[in-house]
Structure formats: structure tokens, C-alpha cells
Amino acid sequence: MANTPYPQSYYAASANAVPPRPVLQGEVETDVCVIGAGYTGLSSALFLLENGFRVTVLEAAKVGFGASGRNGGQIVNSYSRDIDVIERSVGPQQAQLLGQMAFEGGRIIRERVAKYQIQCDLKDGGVFAALNSKHMGHLESQKRLWERYGHTQLELLDERRIREVVACDNYVGGLLDMSGGHIHPLNLALGEAAAVESLGGTIYEQSAAVRIERGANPVVHTAEGKVRAKFIIVAGNAYLGNLVPELAAKSMPCGTQVITTAPLGDEVAKTLLPQDYCVEDCNYLLDYYRLTSDKRLIFGGGVVYGARDPANIEAIIRPKMLKAFPQLKNVKIDYAWTGNFLLTLSRLPQVGRLGDNIYYSQGCSGHGVTYTHLAGKVLAEALRGQAERFDAFAGLPHYPFPGGQMLRTPFAALGAWYYGLRDKFGM
Numbered sequence: 001m002a003n004t005p006y007p008q009s010y011y012a013a014s015a016n017a018v019p020p021r022p023v024l025q026g027e028v029e030t031d032v033c034v035i036g037a038g039y040t041g042l043s044s045a046l047f048l049l050e051n052g053f054r055v056t057v058l059e060a061a062k063v064g065f066g067a068s069g070r071n072g073g074q075i076v077n078s079y080s081r082d083i084d085v086i087e088r089s090v091g092p093q094q095a096q097l098l099g100q101m102a103f104e105g106g107r108i109i110r111e112r113v114a115k116y117q118i119q120c121d122l123k124d125g126g127v128f129a130a131l132n133s134k135h136m137g138h139l140e141s142q143k144r145l146w147e148r149y150g151h152t153q154l155e156l157l158d159e160r161r162i163r164e165v166v167a168c169d170n171y172v173g174g175l176l177d178m179s180g181g182h183i184h185p186l187n188l189a190l191g192e193a194a195a196v197e198s199l200g201g202t203i204y205e206q207s208a209a210v211r212i213e214r215g216a217n218p219v220v221h222t223a224e225g226k227v228r229a230k231f232i233i234v235a236g237n238a239y240l241g242n243l244v245p246e247l248a249a250k251s252m253p254c255g256t257q258v259i260t261t262a263p264l265g266d267e268v269a270k271t272l273l274p275q276d277y278c279v280e281d282c283n284y285l286l287d288y289y290r291l292t293s294d295k296r297l298i299f300g301g302g303v304v305y306g307a308r309d310p311a312n313i314e315a316i317i318r319p320k321m322l323k324a325f326p327q328l329k330n331v332k333i334d335y336a337w338t339g340n341f342l343l344t345l346s347r348l349p350q351v352g353r354l355g356d357n358i359y360y361s362q363g364c365s366g367h368g369v370t371y372t373h374l375a376g377k378v379l380a381e382a383l384r385g386q387a388e389r390f391d392a393f394a395g396l397p398h399y400p401f402p403g404g405q406m407l408r409t410p411f412a413a414l415g416a417w418y419y420g421l422r423d424k425f426g427m
């Protein structure tokens with residue numbers, strides 16, 4: 001039987017200890033079978049258990065094996081597409097609901113951490129950094145827009161103020177969101193999994209769903225067992241493959257890479273990010289970074305369309321890090337890894353229902369730490385018969401990538417190359 005371990009990341013190396021979890025063997029019966037133990041699956045499972053459902057989670061590898069255990073750890077509010085774009089593509093009532101929910105995921109994470117005592121190095125404060133005046137203008141209008149929906153923990157930073165929070169000369173200003181912040185992402189997932197189990201939920205690892213028998217009483221099959229359920233939640237995101245062909249057509253797995261330095265020591269760390277906020281810049285192909293609790297710099301950036309694993313990650317990401325922090329030129333890189341997120345053409349999440357009893361949420365296109373936690377709540381609400389907020393997401397229009405399965409990767413890469421050029425020339 002295949003045993004898929006975590007990738008060799010800083011997070012796997014510093015993960016909290018967890019008990020071994022069983023492989024599904026034989027037949028079990030439950031109310032909800034959740035496919036995938038990332039944040040979407042775990043958040044759904046937790047909200048459902050808190051509302052009296054019986055829940056069984058199937059994970060192909062290990063809890064947090066996917067993006068949820070490999071990401072930059074940045075609690076970034078809102079969606080991968082601005083709310084004004086949403087306002088232009090859906091009706092006012094739907095836009096109102098989506099706008100109101102834009103900062104809820106960050107609150108859910110904090111509630112989870114507090115309620116279940118999750119040790120995941122949670123820190124408040126995230127900065128969007130502007131590289132030019134166009135970015136700054138965008139952040140100013142973004143702040144006005146978010147405030148219109150009641151999200152007010154935001155402070156514009158001028159050139160002098162941003163120097164106080166990031167020792168990088170490249171920025172002309174920024175926006176500080178004190179309801180953003182950062183976490184050790186794998187430890188958050190592991191803590192949520194422990195919370196699921198504390199409420200009576202079961203998680204099977206190394207137990208990939210290989211087939212779904214649809215119908216009034218659906219059954220999810222794994223290599224050695226099956227789960228009979230009233231409902232199924234599909235939460236496999238970029239790692240789902242073709243289990244649900246309807247979902248694969250309108251989304252595309254993409255890779256993004258992260259490096260982690262050796263410990264920098266308190267003094268050096270403080271000179272880089274004195275308030276310990278996380279930072280992402282405003283480019284289309286953006287860089288993101290933060291400190292860990294043991295004072296390493298975690299730096300991510302770049303996108304590989306079609307999710308191929310690059311041969312030398314350090315060679316891709318280190319130059320980006322040195323552009324932001326040339327003072328780190330002699331610092332050793334201890335870890336480098338890649339992970340997949342799921343892109344949709346609109347960059348908005350793909351949410352919906354297949355038949356009466358199969359629900360899904362995926363494709364938050366890069367910014368998903370907060371959205372996936374919200375998704376769990378919204379999916380649980382829908383299963384309880386309160387579908388207003390679920391319908392607001394499910395009503396977002398989605399289109400296949402141009403070029404179909406064969407050509408979508410080069411087409412998307414071409415689009416990204418164009419946006420990369422715009423980033424480079426500050427257009």
C-alpha cells in the first residue's frame with residue numbers, strides 16, 4: 001500500500017507531534033463524507049460536527065499534505081479578485097453578501113485557534129506593499145471599497161511608515177491589515193484535525209477516494225474500503241485529479257515555490273520585519289514573505305502554470321528574496337519546496353452542488369488560507385438548509401480555460417508573461 005509522506009518542507013520539519021491515523025479498510029456509514037483533509041475539508045468537518053452531523057474525512061496522503069500544509073502562512077483577507085470586479089459581474093444583493101464575507105475567514109481562524117487551543121504561532125498584521133504609485137492608488141481604492149463593507153482594521157502606510165515595518169527600499173507605501181497576519185500552516189491544519197477527532201469525527205489517511213458512486217445514497221470508494229454517506233463534500237482542490245470530471249474543466253493546478261532561510265537570529269530578523277508582520281507585494285506575479293517563530297525568513301513567489309515541479313527552486317526564488325533584502329546574500333537556504341494551488345479563469349472560488357448531495361468548493365486561485373475556512377462554514381450552512389451564502393458563491397460565473405485541457409497551460413502562461421511584463425515596467 002502506497003504511503004505518501006509530507007514533502008521536505010520547513011513545516012514538516014517543525015510540525016507538532018500527531019498520532020498515526022488509520023487507513024480506511026472495509027465499509028463505514030456516516031452523514032457526511034469529506035474528501036480531502038486540507039483547510040476546506042477540515043473546516044467543513046469541524047462546522048458540521050459542531051452542528052451534530054457525523055463526519056468521515058478521507059485523505060489521500062496526510063492531513064495538510066496539499067497547499068494547506070505548504071503555503072506561505074499568510075492570513076490574507078478577501079478573495080483573489082477585487083470586490084469591485086465581483087460587483088461588476090454579479091447582482092447587488094450577491095455582491096453585498098460576498099463583500100460582507102470577505103474578512104470572515106480570518107476571524108474563523110482566530111476563533112478556531114482560541115477554541116481548540118491550536119499551537120500554530122498565530123501573529124496579527126499583514127502588509128500589502130506597493131512598488132509604484134499605480135499600486136498605491138489601487139490600495140487606496142481597495143481600502144475605501146473594503147470599508148464600504150465594514151472592514152475597518154486598515155491603515156494606509158506612506159513611504160516613511162512602510163520603512164518602519166519592512167526594511168526594504170523597493171516600496172513607495174502600503175496597506176496594513178491588522179485582521180490579517182500569519183500562522184504555521186501545517187500546525188494549523190494538524191490542530192484542526194485534532195479538533196475534528198475531539199468532536200467524534202474520523203480521519204483516514206493514505207485513503208484516496210478513487211470513485212464516487214452517485215445517486216440518492218452515494219458511496220465513496222477507496223482502494224480498500226468504502227464510505228456510505230448522505231452527503232459528500234469534495235475538497236481535494238489542486239490535488240483532486242479527475243475524480244469529478246465536471247470540476248477539472250474549469251480550473252487548472254498551478255505550482256508556486258517557497259524557500260526558508262537558516263535561523264537569522266533575533267537581531268537580524270528585527271531589522272527586516274520589526275513588527276513581525278507578513279508582507280506581500282501588489283504585483284500580479286507577487287512575492288510574499290514573513291518570519292517564522294524561530295526567526296527564519298520564509299519567502300515565496302512565482303507561479304508554474306500546469307503545476308510541474310521545478311528542478312531548482314532555490315535558483316528561482318533566492319534572486320527574488322535578494323531583490324527585496326540584498327543584506328541576506330550570505331544567508332543559507334535550509335528548505336525549498338513547491339505546492340499546488342488551483343486557478344480558475346475568474347480567480348474566484350468554484351463552489352456548487354452536483355445533484356442533491358455532492359457539494360464542492362475549490363479554486364481560490366492563490367489566496368485561500370482565509371477563504372477555505374469560510375468555505376467550510378458556508379458549506380455546512382448549506383447542508384443544514386441555509387443556503388443563502390452558499391448560493392452567493394455558487395452563483396459566480398465560471399468558464400473553461402481557452403485552449404481546453406491541452407492548450408490551457410501555455411495560454412495561461414502567456415497571459416502571466418504579459419502581466420509579468422506589466423509588473424516589471426510598473427504598468
Ligand SMILES: Cc1cc2nc3c(=O)[nH]c(=O)nc-3n(C[C@H](O)[C@H](O)[C@H](O)COP(=O)(O)OP(=O)(O)OC[C@H]3O[C@@H](n4cnc5c(N)ncnc54)[C@H](O)[C@@H]3O)c2cc1C
Nearest residue numbers: 036038039040060066067068071072074209236339368369
Ligand atoms: C506554496 C503555496 C503558498 C501559498 N501561500 C498562501 C498564503 O500565504 N496565503 C493564502 O491565503 N493562500 C496561500 N496559498 C493558497 C492556499 O494554501 C490554498 O488556497 C488552500 O490551502 C487550499 O486549501 P484546500 O483545503 O482547498 O486544498 P489543499 O490544502 O490542497 O487540500 C486538498 C487535500 O485533498 C487531498 N485529496 C485530493 N484528492 C483526494 C482524493 N481523491 N481522496 C482523498 N483526498 C484527496 C489532498 O491530498 C490534499 O491534502 C498558497 C498555496 C501554495 C501551494
